[in-house]
Amino acid sequence: MDNCIFCKIVKKELPSEIVYESDNVIAFRDVAPVAPNHILVIPKEHVESLSDLDDEKRKNFLPEIFGSINELVSKENLMEDGYRVVTNCGKDGGQTVGHLHFHLLGGRGMQWPPG
Numbered sequence: 001m002d003n004c005i006f007c008k009i010v011k012k013e014l015p016s017e018i019v020y021e022s023d024n025v026i027a028f029r030d031v032a033p034v035a036p037n038h039i040l041v042i043p044k045e046h047v048e049s050l051s052d053l054d055d056e057k058r059k060n061f062l063p064e065i066f067g068s069i070n071e072l073v074s075k076e077n078l079m080e081d082g083y084r085v086v087t088n089c090g091k092d093g094g095q096t097v098g099h100l101h102f103h104l105l106g107g108r109g110m111q112w113p114p115g
Helices: 005-010 055-075
Strands: 018-021 025-029 037-043 083-086 102-106
Touching: 005 025, 005 037, 018 037, 018 055, 025 055, 037 055, 055 102
Parallel strands: none
Antiparallel strands: 018 025, 025 037, 037 102, 083 102
């Protein structure tokens, strides 16, 4: 997508603090963090949300995304105290960027329900 901010980060057209990258996944620090550790993990291919993943993409994207999250949890030393992984789908779900992304949050206590 030409106007997708996350696609521009994937193409390195916008600066970001990239903390993980593979052929299919990229992770970078959120510019407006809500926790001491706030990393966005996205597929490099543009997909609007979880609702737009067909069976093939679900089988390909999700294992690699969650594998990268596990690597980041270890790298960021979040395993012992815990962390949260969140994805928002659609307007009412709180999605503000139309590119599938997972928030990895850690470094502070989380509340439930989240809001």
